[in-house]
Every structure is written in C-alpha cells, then in structure tokens.
Amino acid sequence: MLTQIINGHILTSQGWLKDGSVLINDGKILEVTNSDLAVIGAQVIDAKGMYIVPGFVSMHIHGGAGRDFTEATLGAFETIAQAHLKHGATTIFPTLSSTTYEVLCQAAAVCDNLLQQPESIIQGLHIEGPYLNKNMAGAQWGDYLKNPDPAEYIPLLETMHCIRRWDISPELPGAHDFAHYTSSHGVLTAITHTEAEYPEIKAAFEAGFTHAAHFYNAMPGFHKRREYKYEGTVESVYLIDDMTVEVIADGVHLPATILKLVYKLKGIEKTCLVTDALKYAAYEGGAIDDPRYVIEDGVCKLADSKSLAGSIATMDRLVQTMVQKAGIPLADAVRMASETPARIMGVDDRKGSLQKGKDADILILDKDVNVRCVFSYGKMVEGTNTMIH
Numbered sequence: 001m002l003t004q005i006i007n008g009h010i011l012t013s014q015g016w017l018k019d020g021s022v023l024i025n026d027g028k029i030l031e032v033t034n035s036d037l038a039v040i041g042a043q044v045i046d047a048k049g050m051y052i053v054p055g056f057v058s059m060h061i062h063g064g065a066g067r068d069f070t071e072a073t074l075g076a077f078e079t080i081a082q083a084h085l086k087h088g089a090t091t092i093f094p095t096l097s098s099t100t101y102e103v104l105c106q107a108a109a110v111c112d113n114l115l116q117q118p119e120s121i122i123q124g125l126h127i128e129g130p131y132l133n134k135n136m137a138g139a140q141w142g143d144y145l146k147n148p149d150p151a152e153y154i155p156l157l158e159t160m161h162c163i164r165r166w167d168i169s170p171e172l173p174g175a176h177d178f179a180h181y182t183s184s185h186g187v188l189t190a191i192t193h194t195e196a197e198y199p200e201i202k203a204a205f206e207a208g209f210t211h212a213a214h215f216y217n218a219m220p221g222f223h224k225r226r227e228y229k230y231e232g233t234v235e236s237v238y239l240i241d242d243m244t245v246e247v248i249a250d251g252v253h254l255p256a257t258i259l260k261l262v263y264k265l266k267g268i269e270k271t272c273l274v275t276d277a278l279k280y281a282a283y284e285g286g287a288i289d290d291p292r293y294v295i296e297d298g299v300c301k302l303a304d305s306k307s308l309a310g311s312i313a314t315m316d317r318l319v320q321t322m323v324q325k326a327g328i329p330l331a332d333a334v335r336m337a338s339e340t341p342a343r344i345m346g347v348d349d350r351k352g353s354l355q356k357g358k359d360a361d362i363l364i365l366d367k368d369v370n371v372r373c374v375f376s377y378g379k380m381v382e383g384t385n386t387m388i389h
C-alpha cells in the first residue's frame with residue numbers, strides 16, 4: 001500500500017524540509033519529495049504541521065514494561081520492544097547486564113531467532129559485562145564479574161550471529177585480546193565501568209575499543225591523588241578524537257551542562273543518546289516489585305534514595321531533555337538518537353534517516369517533542385485516526 005505523509009517539517013540530510021512529503025511503499029521509504037501534491041491512490045497522513053523524523057535507534061537498553069532482557073525469553077524480548085516502540089524506538093539492540101554464561105547463550109539464541117523474522121524491531125544483541133572491574137561495577141552483579149574468558153566469548157561469537165556490541169572494562173587482563181577478537185568480528189567494542197587513564201584508554205582504542213558506554217557514568221573524571229592531579233577516563237575519551245560516546249540523556253544521570261559539553265566537544269556524529277533503561281521504563285502504571293528500588297524524580301534509585309540505580313527513560317524523553325534542558329536544536333538531538341547510533345551499530349544502510357530505500361521507520365513529533373505517531377516498516381503502530389485522510 002502506498003502512503004503519503006504530508007503537512008509537516010521533514011528532517012532530511014539537508015535539514016528541515018517544509019511543504020514536502022514522505023512516500024512509503026512496502027515498508028520502505030519510496031521518496032522524500034519537496035511536493036505535497038496528493039499522489040493518486042495513496043493513503044494520506046496529515047502531520048498537522050508537526051515534525052516528521054526518522055525512528056530512534058536504541059543501542060543500550062536493559063528492559064521496560066516490567067521485564068528485563070536477561071529473562072532470555074521471546075516473551076520478554078517482544079514485550080520490552082513493543083513498550084519502547086511506542087516511545088519512538090523503532091530499532092532496538094537489547095542489552096544483557098552481567099549474568100551467567102548460560103543466560104547469555106540462551107538470550108543470544110532468542111535474539112538469533114528474532115533476527116530471522118521479517119520486519120523485526122530488534123536488530124542485534126548487546127552484552128555489558130560480565131568482564132568488569134569490580135571496583136567500578138559495584139555490588140550489583142558481584143557474583144558474575146570475572147576477567148575476559150576466551151573459552152566463553154569465542155564459542156559464543158562463533159555460534160551466535162546476533163551479537164553486535166560488547167562492553168567490558170579495558171584494564172582487565174585479557175581485555176585487549178578480547179577487543180582484537182570482537183572488533184575483528186564486526187562487534188562494536190566499548191569501554192565501560194572503568195577507571196582507566198589516558199595511556200590505558202589510548203592502548204584500548206588501538207586494541208579495538210572504539211566506543212565509551214554511558215559516558216561520565218561509572219568512570220572517573222579529572223581527580224587528585226595526594227597532591228597531584230590526573231586526567232580521568234572522561235578526559236582521556238575526549239582526547240581520542242575517533243572514540244564515539246553515548247550519554248544517558250534523561251536529565252538526571254547527567255546535568256544539562258554536561259550534555260551540552262559532550263555535544264560541543266564530541267559533536268553530533270560521535271555522540272549517541274541512550275536510555276540504559278531498566279525494567280521499570282515504559283511501565284505505565286506498573287508497580288515496583290523489588291524492595292531494593294524506588295522511583296523518584298523520573299529515575300530509579302536504591303531504596304534509601306541516596307544513589308541512582310538506573311534509568312527509566314525512553315528515547316523520546318532523551319530528545320526532549322536535549323532540546324528543552326540542554327538547549328540543543330531539535331534536528332541535532334534527533335540525529336544523535338537516530339542517524340548516529342544507526343551508523344555506529346552498522347545498520348545505517350536501512351535505518352537512521354529519512355532516505356529513499358531505507359526502512360519506513362518514521363515518527364511524528366509535536367512541538368513539545370512528544371511522539372504522536374510511530375511508523376514501523378511503514379505500518380502505523382501508534383497514532384490517531386484523525387491523522388488519516
């Protein structure tokens with residue numbers, strides 16, 4: 001079926017296009033044109049003067065709707081994906097937090113299966129840990145933490161095809177061998193939960209670590225040891241021009257000033273917005289079933305309210321925060337939630353921008369950056385009939 005979206009500001013690679021239209025056919029973008037004349041036979045969608053932008057690519061996300069990807073079931077994967085899809089995440093790379101090797105294998109098998117399905121929102125798997133520095137990973141996954149083990153990661157990557165990203169602490173013994181192996185197998189390899197300083201970060205980059213997970217979180221910045229000062233991981237990552245970063249832009253994990261600084265120094269093409277969402281994200285009306293946590297100020301905290309436990313953000317909220325709190329232009333914030341993560345995760349041939357031939361993953365956003373309409377592979381999965389002519 002031919003669909004034509006008209007009467008909106010369309011985000012193109014040349015900037016905003018007004019009075020144009022987006023034509024969709026067979027789940028793909030047929031054309032983005034500067035004409036809004038009705039095409040014969042097309043179903044017309046009226047964007048009512050709102051913004052028409054590419055669907056968001058969610059590359060670091062643990063759960064939602066009360067479920068977590070480490071449940072390693074098809075039901076959990078699908079429920080979480082659907083919950084985040086309503087908030088604009090038309091592409092999702094599920095993240096497994098540190099767990100047992102058996103669970104990693106089971107989740108990878110579920111994900112491999114999903115990738116076989118046509119028009120899957122889920123496009124590959126992301127593993128965080130369990131090869132993490134205990135000093136920086138806290139007690140959260142204490143029992144699972146270990147050094148990189150080639151007897152695990154090599155067979156896992158050889159048998160499962162879905163793994164697209166893997167984050168570990170680069171200072172662990174065996175971490176460089178890990179990064180050589182993963183990066184040469186097309187897996188985005190990221191530093192996370194680390195206390196590495198410049199020489200270690202530089203060596204890690206050369207070994208294959210090209211991305212920094214939840215930048216500023218679980219890594220030190222500039223600090224003093226006795227009377228002398230040292231760069232932290234943060235400054236080291238800034239100094240490596242080609243290292244990409246991601247920020248949890250929920251407005252809580254990082255202040256707006258820091259979001260602005262990352263935008264200014266790393267820029268749109270090297271910065272992604274991520275939710276790093278826990279199971280309580282996109283959980284409208286759901287009750288917290290774990291006494292260790294409370295939800296307060298739009299974030300999940302430990303029950304004593306003294307430290308953050310994780311994010312409950314959705315992709316739309318990240319873009320909102322960047323625009324409304326950090327003062328970043330909407331077009332740039334959207335690109336950091338779509339085009340840049342699509343490129344870094346290697347799906348930019350199909351995802352991340354409104355271009356002829358790409359999957360018709362399209363959002364309509366209102367002036368307050370609320371998602372009003374979601375198209376996934378050309379099908380309207382969220383929106384109102386009043387938009388259909």
Ligand SMILES: [Zn+2]
Pocket residue numbers: 060061062095128276
């Ligand atoms: Zn995470």
